Amino acid sequence: MNSKAIRKAFLDFFISKQHTIVDSAPMVVKNDPTLMFTNAGMNQFKDIFLGNQPATSVRIADTQKCLRVSGKHNDLEEVGHDTYHHTMFEMLGNWSFGDYFKTEAIDWAWEFLHTQMGIPADRMYATVFEGAKDDNLELDEEAKNLWLKHLPAERVLHGNKKDNFWEMGDTGPCGPCSEIHVDLRDDAERAKVSGAELVNKDNPLVIEIWNLVFIQFNRKADGRLEELPAKHVDTGMGFERLCMVLQGKKSNYDTDVFQTIIAEISALCGIKYGENDKSDIAMRVIADHLRAISFAIADGQLPSNNKAGYVIRRILRRAVRYGYTFLNFREAFIFKLVEVLKNNMGDAFPELKAQQVLIEKVVKEEEESFLRTLSTGIKLLDDIIEKAKAENKTVIEGKDAFTLYDTFGFPLDLTELIARENQMTVDGAGFDEEMEAQKTRSRSAAQQETDDWVELMRIESTQFLGYDKLEATVHIARYRKV
Ligand code: ATP
Ligand code: MG
Ligand code: MG
Ligand code: MG
Numbered sequence: 001m002n003s004k005a006i007r008k009a010f011l012d013f014f015i016s017k018q019h020t021i022v023d024s025a026p027m028v029v030k031n032d033p034t035l036m037f038t039n040a041g042m043n044q045f046k047d048i049f050l051g052n053q054p055a056t057s058v059r060i061a062d063t064q065k066c067l068r069v070s071g072k073h074n075d076l077e078e079v080g081h082d083t084y085h086h087t088m089f090e091m092l093g094n095w096s097f098g099d100y101f102k103t104e105a106i107d108w109a110w111e112f113l114h115t116q117m118g119i120p121a122d123r124m125y126a127t128v129f130e131g132a133k134d135d136n137l138e139l140d141e142e143a144k145n146l147w148l149k150h151l152p153a154e155r156v157l158h159g160n161k162k163d164n165f166w167e168m169g170d171t172g173p174c175g176p177c178s179e180i181h182v183d184l185r186d187d188a189e190r191a192k193v194s195g196a197e198l199v200n201k202d203n204p205l206v207i208e209i210w211n212l213v214f215i216q217f218n219r220k221a222d223g224r225l226e227e228l229p230a231k232h233v234d235t236g237m238g239f240e241r242l243c244m245v246l247q248g249k250k251s252n253y254d255t256d257v258f259q260t261i262i263a264e265i266s267a268l269c270g271i272k273y274g275e276n277d278k279s280d281i282a283m284r285v286i287a288d289h290l291r292a293i294s295f296a297i298a299d300g301q302l303p304s305n306n307k308a309g310y311v312i313r314r315i316l317r318r319a320v321r322y323g324y325t326f327l328n329f330r331e332a333f334i335f336k337l338v339e340v341l342k343n344n345m346g347d348a349f350p351e352l353k354a355q356q357v358l359i360e361k362v363v364k365e366e367e368e369s370f371l372r373t374l375s376t377g378i379k380l381l382d383d384i385i386e387k388a389k390a391e392n393k394t395v396i397e398g399k400d401a402f403t404l405y406d407t408f409g410f411p412l413d414l415t416e417l418i419a420r421e422n423q424m425t426v427d428g429a430g431f432d433e434e435m436e437a438q439k440t441r442s443r444s445a446a447q448q449e450t451d452d453w454v455e456l457m458r459i460e461s462t463q464f465l466g467y468d469k470l471e472a473t474v475h476i477a478r479y480r481k482v
Contacts, residue, residue, distance in 0.1 A: 003243045003257045007063055007348060010092050010242075013112050014061035017104075019094060024349070027065040027088065028301040028308060036308045037067035037296075041093030042213075042234045048097055049173040049215060049232060055097035063239060063348065064091045065295055070311055076413070080285035080322075083204050083244075083251035087315060088292035090239035098230030105212050105233045106146040109180060113210070114150070117246055122190075123183050126151060129165055129176030130158035135225055140164075140176045143214070147178070154194055166213045166234075171221055173228065177213040181206060182245050205250060210237035253284050257344065261287040264340045269327040282326035289319035290337050291345075297359045298351040303366050314411040316363065317370050321414055324374055332367035335360045370409060377408030381415065385422050394423070398430015405431070406438065 001009070011021050025044035029035045035043065041064040047053035068075045069087050078085035096105070113119045126147045129140040139158065147156045158164075159179070167174035183190060184205040215232040217225040243255040253262065265283045266273050273283055293303075296312045303313035316334070323329035338360045346353040384400050396419050404410035416426045 001246055003239075003255060003344075004347065006243055006246055007090075007092070007239060009116065010112070010237075010239075011061060011063070013108075013116060014059075014094050017059070017094075017108060019059040019061040020057040022060055022062045024062060024064045024090075026299040027067050027295050028299040036070055036311065038064060039066050039068050039071070039073045040064070041066070041091045041236045042095070045095060045097075045234070046168070049168070049234075058097045058099035059095070060097070061094040062092075064093060065349070066091045067292055067296070069292070069315065076315075076318075079288050080281045083253060083284075084207050084238070084241055086240060086252070086288050086291070088288070088295055092237040092239050092242070093235050094233070095235070096233035098232060101216075101231050101233060102142050102146060102214055105214070105235065106143065106178065107149075109210055109212060109235070110150045113180065117242075119182060119245060121151060121155075124151065125155040125157060125181050125183065127157045127159040127164055127179045127181070129178070130160055132161045132165065135161075137165075137176075137225070140178070140214075143176065143178045166211075166215075167219060171219050173215045173217070173232070174219050174225070175214045175216040175231075177211055179208050179212070180210040182209050182241075184245065184250055207241055208238075209241050209245065210235060253287065258284075258287050260340050260344055261290060261337055264337055265327070265333075268333050268336065269323070269329060271327055278326045282322040285322045286319045286327075286334065286337075289315050290334055290341055293319070293334075293363060294338055294341055294352065294359050295349070297362050298349075298355040302362055313366065314413065316366050317409065317411055318414060318417075320367055320370050321374065321417070324371070324378075330371070332364050332371065334367055335364035338363065373408045377404055377410050378418075380404065380408065381410075381418055385419070385424065388424065389422075394425065396424055396426045398427040398432070398434055401426050401428075401431045402434035402438075405435075 015021060025038055027038050029038055029043070032043075032046075038044070041062065042049070044064070045055075045060075048055045065088065067088050068085075075085040076087060079087055094105075094108070113124065114121060128143040128147065129137070131138045131140070144156055164177050164179070165174065166177045184207070185203070189205075213234040213236075215234055216228055218228050219225055240252040240255065240257050243257055244250070244252045247255050249255055252258065262273050262283050265286055271279050271283075273280060293312060293316045296308075297303075301308050301312055303309055303316055305313070319334055320329075323333060338356060342352045342356050346356075352359075381404060384396060388394070388396060396415065401410075401412060401415045404415050405412060412426065412428065412431055416428075419426050
């Protein structure tokens with residue numbers, strides 16, 4: 001089954017269970033001071049859970065574009081190095097707003113994964129909330145008994161508050177959750193473990209695939225839990241992980257979601273995928289980051305020098321730097337991959353088709369501007385590392401890291417990456433101090449903040465005007481509606 005068919009199968013399954021399918025909310029969040037990017041399917045339904053807004057339908061399902069690169073969920077460092085965390089990914093989800101509860105949520109998850117998609121029962125296990133003394137909560141017997149209809153007792157494991165109790169914040173809706181994990185190890189490997197040993201301990205072949213949250217409490221300001229009058233279901237399943245399982249692969253990157261992109265990267269640089277660890281990681285990082293950047297731009301978030309825009313710029317620069325260092329790219333290349341991404345995902349996400357020209361233009365400009373400074377910056381950093389080594393130091397000074405950031409556009413994590421490759425670290429606190437000092441300087445100079453948000457409703461009539469060079473490395477893209 002290819003990824004398009006898998007996405008459709010999920011949505012069709014929930015249509016058959018009387019769910020309304022809604023569009024993904026934008027990945028870039030405009031109106032929530034607590035969140036820069038959508039990081040879970042439930043974000044767009046927050047106000048329904050909080051009781052501020054009625055549900056338009058009591059049963060909803062969708063695929064949501066998510067980005068986990070900041071705040072509570074930051075998977076950036078895992079990406080490319082492991083095989084199942086992405087920056088941008090699709091979270092498939094189904095919701096009940098005061099309608100069905102645990103029975104249907106669990107039975108349908110089982111029916112979809114096992115009965116319809118054919119994942120063997122002996123490759124799955126479920127976790128349920130073990131209870132918590134401080135909250136006077138017992139084991140979630142109800143969820144456990146529901147799983148015991150489908151799985152043997154040794155495959156229904158207990159999990160603690162950290163893994164199996166979901167809370168939106170310090171107060172508000174919350175409840176126990178139940179996760180489904182898939183074990184892709186060979187039979188011989190699997191035969192060696194049983195019961196509680198089955199549990200996922202960061203083994204890349206034992207992965208969490210679906211999280212079912214049962215929202216049944218409201219946490220009050222004094223910390224007490226109160227039963228909600230209406231109970232809700234909120235689920236999230238990693239689409240790329242599902243594709244990996246159903247396509248019989250052992251890495252998300254080996255599915256058709258990523259393979260066409262990786263094939264294009266490989267064709268552009270002339271290095272085969274699967275031959276060398278470092279170039280493989282680089283190709284995975286680039287394939288991943290391409291998606292994050294393209295979807296962000298399609299949602300109207302251009303790379304810039306502050307807030308969400310800077311996060312996107314950092315991701316793009318990270319991809320450029322992996323390409324530069326490990327795949328020998330010396331010229332802009334990421335923009336050439338947008339076409340493949342659009343062919344893959346443009347049907348499910350038409351914004352990619354609508355914004356293709358803009359995405360390519362912005363990415364190309366960004367790449368070119370960063371490549372210019374990258375080579376100079378890398379030489380400088382090499383000198384700094386040489387000097388530090390000669391002095392038997394293992395830490396790069398915050399001041400140096402800041403110069404690289406300020407003058408050469410190196411995000412801190414890029415400097416840290418290069419440092420790590422040389423068995424060194426960076427003085428992050430020192431970097432922060434320099435950053436603070438610069439902020440104070442620019443505040444006193446009363447510099448005007450340039451808004452990086454543009455509305456892209458009528459993109460055909462938007463004319464790209466190029467970049468305003470504000471200083472050596474700060475480029476703010478400007479668009480004018482015509
Ligand atoms: P993990 O423990 O693997 O980091 P999680 O517990 O942080 O996952 P949830 O917040 O429960 O994930 O999100 C629901 C589902 O989304 C997960 O079960 C998983 O399938 C998928 N998922 C979460 N983070 C990522 C990611 N960075 N890339 C791809 N899929 C993800
Ligand atoms: Mg996680
Ligand atoms: Mg988890
Ligand atoms: Mg989880």
